Amino acid sequence: MSSATNRLACRPTLCRFFSSLQLNPSGAVRILYGSQTGTAQLFANQLAEGLEESGLKNVEVVGLDEKPPNEILSPGDLHLVVASCAGRGEPPDNARKFYDWIMMDPSAKIVKGLNFAVFGLGNKSAHPNNYNVVAKRLDARLGELGAHRITDVALGDDGGCIENDFDEWMASIISKVVPNSPTNASVPTDTPTNDLKKEVDVKQLDEKVDVVERPTTLDPAQSDIVRRDLFHLTGSNRFYADNTKKLEVIDNRILTPDAGESALHEIRVSLRCHDSSGNKTELSYTTGDHFLVYPRNSDAIVDAYVKMLGVNPHAIISENQHDSYPYPKGLTVTETLSHCIDLGAPPSPSFARIILDRKDVDYVKEISNPRRTVIDLCQQTGTKLTFEDFIHNAVPIKPRYYSIASSNIKHPNEIILVYRPVRYMTSKGYLREGLCTSFLAHKGAAQRGVDDVACLPALVVSNPTFRLPLDTQTPVLFVGGGCGVAPIRAFIEERIILQSTGHCCGPATLFLGFRNPHDEVYQGLVQEALQVGALTNSDIVYSSGSDKSCQQMLVSELVRQRGGSVWKHFQDGGHAYLCGGARTFGAAIEAAFLDIFQMHGKLDFDGANEYMRVLVDTGRLAEDLAN
Numbered sequence: 001m002s003s004a005t006n007r008l009a010c011r012p013t014l015c016r017f018f019s020s021l022q023l024n025p026s027g028a029v030r031i032l033y034g035s036q037t038g039t040a041q042l043f044a045n046q047l048a049e050g051l052e053e054s055g056l057k058n059v060e061v062v063g064l065d066e067k068p069p070n071e072i073l074s075p076g077d078l079h080l081v082v083a084s085c086a087g088r089g090e091p092p093d094n095a096r097k098f099y100d101w102i103m104m105d106p107s108a109k110i111v112k113g114l115n116f117a118v119f120g121l122g123n124k125s126a127h128p129n130n131y132n133v134v135a136k137r138l139d140a141r142l143g144e145l146g147a148h149r150i151t152d153v154a155l156g157d158d159g160g161c162i163e164n165d166f167d168e169w170m171a172s173i174i175s176k177v178v179p180n181s182p183t184n185a186s187v188p189t190d191t192p193t194n195d196l197k198k199e200v201d202v203k204q205l206d207e208k209v210d211v212v213e214r215p216t217t218l219d220p221a222q223s224d225i226v227r228r229d230l231f232h233l234t235g236s237n238r239f240y241a242d243n244t245k246k247l248e249v250i251d252n253r254i255l256t257p258d259a260g261e262s263a264l265h266e267i268r269v270s271l272r273c274h275d276s277s278g279n280k281t282e283l284s285y286t287t288g289d290h291f292l293v294y295p296r297n298s299d300a301i302v303d304a305y306v307k308m309l310g311v312n313p314h315a316i317i318s319e320n321q322h323d324s325y326p327y328p329k330g331l332t333v334t335e336t337l338s339h340c341i342d343l344g345a346p347p348s349p350s351f352a353r354i355i356l357d358r359k360d361v362d363y364v365k366e367i368s369n370p371r372r373t374v375i376d377l378c379q380q381t382g383t384k385l386t387f388e389d390f391i392h393n394a395v396p397i398k399p400r401y402y403s404i405a406s407s408n409i410k411h412p413n414e415i416i417l418v419y420r421p422v423r424y425m426t427s428k429g430y431l432r433e434g435l436c437t438s439f440l441a442h443k444g445a446a447q448r449g450v451d452d453v454a455c456l457p458a459l460v461v462s463n464p465t466f467r468l469p470l471d472t473q474t475p476v477l478f479v480g481g482g483c484g485v486a487p488i489r490a491f492i493e494e495r496i497i498l499q500s501t502g503h504c505c506g507p508a509t510l511f512l513g514f515r516n517p518h519d520e521v522y523q524g525l526v527q528e529a530l531q532v533g534a535l536t537n538s539d540i541v542y543s544s545g546s547d548k549s550c551q552q553m554l555v556s557e558l559v560r561q562r563g564g565s566v567w568k569h570f571q572d573g574g575h576a577y578l579c580g581g582a583r584t585f586g587a588a589i590e591a592a593f594l595d596i597f598q599m600h601g602k603l604d605f606d607g608a609n610e611y612m613r614v615l616v617d618t619g620r621l622a623e624d625l626a627n
C-alpha cells in the first residue's frame with residue numbers, strides 16, 4: 001500500500017484490525033451483489049476491501065447483472081452474496097435475471113460443490129410480510145441445489161442499524177475465511193491508535209488522489225443536475241440509474257400554511273425532458289408508481305466539510321484512481337461532497353469508533369439515535385481526518401423514493417409528490433434537516449428555461465403490485481396517515497376520472513389521519529370524490545386535535561372501531577391499501593387488522609395471521625409504507 005493510488009483504496013478502519021493476519025488463500029472469493037439503490041453494492045465493496053486487507057488475494061466483486069446468469073457461479077469458489085429486497089419481496093433490478101434463473105431454471109443444478117454465505121438487506125418494519133425474502137430464498141435455493149453453506153443467512157434491517165448488522169456478519173465471515181483472524185471485527189481487541197491523526201496534509205492529499213486544479217470556478221449551471229457524462233454511468237461506478245432524467249419543477253408550494261414549519265408541501269414535476277442528444281422525450285408512469293429523487297447536500301454543509309477536511313474544493317479527482325475508489329472519477333472535490341456523500345448521516349459503527357478513538361462506543365445510544373455526524377464527532381474530539389479517510393468511510397447518498405400522488409390519466413405529462421420537510425434540533429443543539437426534503441423544499445418552479453434551481457435528477461420506478469383492482473366494481477378501502485395521503489390522492493383522482501367517464505366504481509371507504517385540522521390536505525378532492533361517487537365514505541381523524549369538535553384519535557383506533565365493516569369488506573372480496581409511515585402507522589394498522597380478524601372473523605391468532613398472509617399474497621392488501 002505504498003503508491004498514491006493504492007493508498008486510496010485502503011480503509012483505515014479495517015486495515016488496522018486485519019493487516020497482520022496469517023492467511024490461507026485456498027481459493028477465489030466471489031462477492032455477488034444485488035442492489036437497487038446502492039447499499040448492497042457499497043457493502044460488497046467494503047467486504048472485498050476487508051478480505052483483501054486481511055491478505056486474501058483473489059477477491060472479486062461482481063454485480064448480479066455483470067455476467068449471464070449461468071456464469072455467475074463458479075464451482076469451487078466461495079460465493080458471498082449480498083442482496084437487497086425491492087418492490088414487494090422482489091429482487092433488485094440488477095439481480096432479476098439471475099434470481100429467476102436460479103429459482104426456476106433446471107440448469108441451475110451446476111452449483112453443486114460450491115461454498116456460499118448470504119447477507120440480506122431489507123426493512124422489517126416497512127415490509128414485515130416480505131422481510132428479506134430475497135436473501136432467505138436465495139440462501140434456501142443454493143442449499144437445496146447442493147451448495148455448501150458456510151454460515152447461516154444473516155439479515156440486515158435497514159429500519160434498525162443495518163451497518164451494525166453488516167459489520168457483524170463481515171467480521172464473522174472474515175473469521176471463517178481467514179485463519180487467525182480476530183473473531184469480532186466490530187469489537188476490536190486492540191486499542192485504536194491515532195493513525196488518522198498522523199495522516200497526510202492537503203499537499204500530500206493532492207498527490208494521493210491525483211487531483212488537478214480546475215482553472216476556473218465551477219459553473220453553477222452544471223453543478224447540481226444530472227450529468228450522465230460526468231457521473232460515468234458505466235461499470236461499478238454507476239451513480240445515477242440509467243433512466244434518470246433532469247426534470248423541471250413546475251410548481252412547489254406549501255399545502256397547509258397554517259401548519260407551520262412542518263406543513264405538508266406539494267411539488268409538481270414535468271415529465272418532459274431532453275435526452276443526451278438534445279431530443280425531446282417524455283417519461284411515463286402508471287398510477288401507484290414511485291418516483292426516485294437523487295438529492296444533494298446544501299452548499300453550507302459542503303463548505304463546512306471542505307473547511308474541516310482542509311481540501312481545495314475545485315481540485316478534480318483524477319480518472320487514474322484505483323478501481324476501488326467508490327465514486328465517479330473526474331468530479332471536483334465539491335461535486336463529490338455535494339452529490340455522492342451523505343454529509344448529514346451518522347458514520348458507520350467502525351468509522352465512529354475510529355473517530356472517537358474508542359472501541360466501546362455504544363453505537364445506537366451515542367451515534368445513531370442522536371444522529372451525530374462525522375463533523376460533530378470530529379469537532380468533539382479534535383480528530384483531523386484526511387480527505388481519503390473520509391471519502392472511503394463516509395456513507396454514500398442514497399436516492400429517495402416518493403409515492404406519486406397523481407393519476408397518470410389526469411396528469412400524463414407531470415407527476416405530483418407530497419412531502420413534509422424534516423427539520424429539528426437535536427438534544428445537543430444541532431440543527432438537522434432531512435437531506436431530500438430540504439433539497440426539494442429549495443427547488444423553485446422553472447422560470448426561464450431549465451436551470452439547476454428548477455430541476456430534479458429523478459426517474460419513475462414501476463410499482464406493479466400497487467394498483468387499483470382491474471375490476472372497478474371491487475370494493476376498496478384506503479387507510480392512510482400523514483404523507484401516506486400521497487398515493488391515496490392518486491387513486492382517488494383516478495376513480496373520479498373513471499366515474500366521470502362512465503366506468504361505474506364499486507364502494508370505496510377512506511380512513512385518513514393527520515396531526516391536527518391545520519395539517520389536513522386535499523379536502524376539496526375528497527369532497528368532489530364523495531359527490532361523484534368515487535368515494536362512498538370518508539372518516540378523517542387527527543392525532544392531536546385543537547378543538548373538541550374534531551375527531552381526536554389515531555387511524556388504528558378508527559379502524560378498530562369500524563372492525564365489523566372492515567371484516568365484511570374483506571369477506572366481500574374487497575382490496576385494502578395501507579399508506580403511511582412504516583414503524584408506527586403500518587405496524588399499528590396491521591395489528592388492528594389482526595385483532596379484527598380474530599374478533600369479527602372468530603379466527604385464532606395463527607388463523608388471523610394466515611388470513612392476512614393470503615390477503616397480501618393475492619394482492620388484496622397492498623402496502624406503501626415509508627421508512
Ligand SMILES: Cc1cc2nc3c(=O)[nH]c(=O)nc-3n(C[C@H](O)[C@H](O)[C@H](O)COP(=O)(O)O)c2cc1C
Pocket residue numbers: 034035036037038039040041084085086087088089090092121122123124127130131132133158162290401
Ligand atoms: C421500494 C422499496 C421496496 C422495498 N421492498 C422491501 C421488501 O419487500 N422487503 C424488505 O425486507 N425490504 C424492502 N425494502 C428495503 C430495502 O431492501 C432496504 O432499504 C435495503 O437496504 C436497500 O438496499 P439497496 O440500496 O442495496 O437496494 C424496500 C425498499 C424500497 C425503497
